[in-house]
Amino acid sequence: MQSEGNGKNGQAATRVRKEHFWLMTICLLILAMVAIAMVLHYTQTIMIPFVLSIFIVSLVSPLLDYQVIKLKFNRTMAVCITLLVVLTVIVATCLAVSEAVQTVVSTVKPYMDSVETFTDKVFVQFEEWGLDLSQDSVMEELRKKIPNLVTDTFDTVMGFVSSFVLVSIFVIFLLSGRNPHVIRKGVYADIDNGIRRYIGTKVIISSITGVLVYIILRVLGLELAAVFGMLAFLLNFIxxxxxxxxxFLPLPVAVAxxxxFWMISLAIVLPGAVQMTVGNVIEPKLLGRGLDLHPVTVLMALAFWGLLWGVAGMFLAVPITAVIRIVLMQFDTLQPVGRLLSGELPGSSDTGEKSAKGEAERRAG
Structure with missing residues (x-):
């Protein structure tokens, strides 16, 4: 009896020690996350271009490796050609975004008269329904908000464009320091392959989405169709x-x-159908398991990185979180946190076995 009691006491003490261990681990993780978040927010001017350049290099590194290994190009020449391709794409994107913003800014004022005409009809209808709204105050608010919104958007975009100078510098050094003959294994290979596949697939899917949205709006006769097609391409990365x-971005222009009603509805419903089809049918098939992140994890990552780094953080949220998960899965102590990011609750043996099997299959593949 006494030995039985000692055994139970020993099990209870072991359970208490494990609970204390996990509490200490969770507290340390929270403190580390807060400290790292403060550092990342303070250094965002440098860190955003640096992280973005890492993803760009990960995407274009196969081009550099192919030139050196298959085509037998000189390493310096291969770096220069790859860098030229990267800079061409960056400059073209910056020019396109800048032109799109300028086009929107130049067409805002002419559309205000059309918006006022349409809103007059809307307020008349509201009055017929017995709703008493102050049209003058609403229009005054619109006049104040729209120019400010355009200006803020322009400042954000131009700030994002200017950061590409730092991105270009980082890309140059990262490409110059890459050795194509080195075979990468382990966690580095997992990160490199996963991020490359995700970004490459996203570029293709976003391009298809942008082109389809442009064609639909062009057929409908909507002005700024090219701008909305480009915005659909960019926003698809979020x-x-x-x-x-x-x-919903074309709504104000469609209204004006x-x-x-029917033309306005088509300008929203048809691009929305494209977004839903591509996002819910085509993209999952191309990505497969993808980066193995739960949808709730993705939304939380968008909120966290958006709060930390703004619009740029929302673009980078998913790949950064995926990298964090891959790193967490390398440590036995932190594997439950990594599984939690993929939607597996701690304490489930079945999910743990499935996760381990999935990890093994992914690495083997």
Whole structure:
């Protein structure tokens, strides 16, 4: 009896020690996350271009490796060619975004008259329904908000464009320091392959989405169709939230231009159908398990990195979180946290076995 009691006491003491261990681990993780978040927020001017350059290099590194290993190019020449391709894409993107913003800014004022005409009809309808709204105050608020919104958007975009100078510098050094003959294994290979696949697939899917949105709006006769197609391409890199924003962006222009319920509806519904089809049918098939992040994890990552780094953080949220998960899965102590990011609750043996099997299959693949 006494030995039985000692055994139970020993098990209870072991359980208490494990609980204390996990509490200490969780507290240390929270403190570390707070400290790291403060550092990342304070150094965002440098860290955002640096992280973005890492992802760019990860995407274009196969081009550099192919030139050196298969085509037998000189390493310096291969770096220069790869860098030229990267800079060409960056400059073209910056010019396109800048032109799009300038086009929107130049067309805002002419559309204000059309918006006022349409809103007059809307307020008349509200009055017929017995709703008493102050039209003058609403229009005054619109006049104040729209120019400020355009200016803020322009400042954000131009700040993002200017950061590409630092991105270019980082890309130059990262490409110069890469050795194509080194075979990468382990966690580095997992990160490199996973991020490359995700970004490459996202570029293809976003391009298809942008082109389809442009064609639809062009056929409908909507002005600024090219601008909205480009915005659909860019916003598609922000999971879930980006496609919703891109769907409703043409609404003000459609209201001002068509002033017809059915045409306005088509300008929203048809691009929305494209976004839903591509995002919910085509993209999952191309990505497969993807980066193995739960949808709730993705939304939380968008909120966290958006709060930390703004718009740029929302673009980088998913790949950064995926890298964090891959790193966490390398440590036995932190594996439950990594599994939690993929939607597996701690304490489930089945999910743990499935996760371990999935990790093994992914590495083997």
């Amino acid at each position: 999971p879930s939230v980006g496609s919703i924003i891109a769907t 231009q068509f002033q017809n």
